[in-house]
Amino acid sequence: MSFLIQCIHWLALLGCFYLSLRLFRDLADLSQWIVQTPRKVTMWTFYRRHKIAIAAGILWLISALTLWFSGAGSVVIFWIISALSAFTFYSGYINPTIMMRAQQHNARYFSIDEARESLSPDTSLIVIDAHGEARGHPDDQILRPHVAGTKEGLAGENVVMTYCGLTNMGIAYTPEIDGETLDLGVMTQIENNLVMWDKKTGQPIQQFWGTREDAGPRGPRMPEWPSYRMPLWAFEKAFPNGKIFLNPIPNFTDNPFLAIYDRLIHIIFTHAISDQAKKEEPTFPTIKKFDKRLPNKTKIYGVNIGDDYVAYTEDFIKDHDGLLNIQIGGRDIVAAYHSDLDSVGIYYNDSGRQINNVQFGGESNVGKLARVETMKPEAYWVVWQNFFPETDVNRPPLT
Template structure:
């Protein structure tokens, strides 16, 4: 019975420790395969039950046959509880608390008391209704929900990828409850508590059903530009706890070399040297095609058209606002490079549709996820 108690105790602890590593940053430090992370998550509820059942039996046998001392039994029980906490609660409920529901927003005038003109802002505008999401206020929640222009929305942000993407949160016609799980290949993954799905942020695709979330275009600009363009807009309000403030300081320290081109986690291919690893790009991905635009290209042309697969995309750099926008255009005889397009996408004959623009991703991460990408230098 003593050998059985030891065996059950070790098996339970190993399964729990593996899950705690897989579903936290520790798994990416050791470059755990993406399939292992997603596979463990898919069966985590059954594995939770197995861990608890084995641990209870092991502790019963240990106490019944005096296998371990009382102190060691207590420590073992605490170790099992810690594993279950990191598997199920640490990221989504304690550390990175998503605000898909119940997020608060303030006016431009209120936010102006707390933000500086150069604050990095993610902008989501639908039918004239605009929201600003300061980067620093998105680093921990990662997910913020709202209804904008009559549409349900979630703004998501992955600090490792430096990537804001907005989605319609409804999947297959059903409401969702998104929570943060972990990251793989230096990009955020989150789960829908209602369906059990896992979603990779950079692709916007559910892992198990392969459902693609509907994406909304996001434009990145500084606070000064947002105030000028959307004075009636609203701003996501985030008030960090003392623990959050400490975490943010650690984030900023850890991300400094990462943004310089030394990936925090060794999970990227790092094979494409067309650009420096840390260079931030503006990217568009449509179907199987992708294009990345380097800052040097805007130095030569502030407005240009390029092809992304079968779609023509117009890039515009607004110098006075220091922001880039991308629009979907047709090859209908119009010389789009010479047409005056205002920052709202309007021109003399109409309104352009925005493309889903990925702004700020380091080249090492963009080229990992979109290895087929073209590059405009």
């Protein structure tokens, strides 16, 4: 056997393993427990993932042919490396689309009575409402799809809920940029925050920014919708006809593969989210700068008007009698804790007058107030400060 064929065999086999390993390292988010790659490298691999996958397949075929027809290499080593390549290839290239099946168009919403069968009254919901219709999203239900919506929209409005369990945050978006409708999929996580991608343009979209990667964090973004948190019992009180998003795992008789696979993924995701909630350090060690003004896992209500970012804690709002008249980005704003529904709301105040009271629906002593659409309810401080280091903390009320 010629030396050249031996070289071709080993170079092809190792090349296949390297490319598969690269897909795993950069695109399989669970790999970031072990190896952390810079954002630029992750994006480079994502943009070229199909070419890398094809190249890996061709190299494996070359190594297999030189083994079978020329006897090059070692059968045992070939199958060991092939098995490792198959695992890393699947984890980085195939698994993300199966593991995190976004439901932008086909999410299922259930009545409160139906939801009570699987949820406790204190289950925290991320809520959006439009024209009197409301939807609640439990964390553990939206954890796997990361994106939930329907073709019909909400009360005729095109709005979807996006969710990142590592950030403990939902953001409601109209999936459009500059009037162009997006088809959102789930890519990975970077620095403990969800990265989606637009299947039409192939562009990644960081959840916090809502912009396409090629435009950068200050590029055109998806319009936000006001969202907030409240427990199930309060949601029922405020919206007795509201709907709850549920994501039941298929029965074994309906789809045996997904019945097993989704349960396994749910266990893995739940473990990661539990670690994020309990431990001081972020689950994925990809955050390098820490702001000690608040403990890492403090749940904050982040809000911005333009480039003015502020993070409030619920305790700070409560300590001010549950009502703060503040100014953000040059606009008068009101932050309120609604004790009757255990929910925090942040509202625009364009009246030019002091707000003395504001109800959950925005009714106040100066008329109805609109919610601030950029408020992020109960996001972890450690992730928020990483993306918005310029943020102010617990800005005092106007005097």
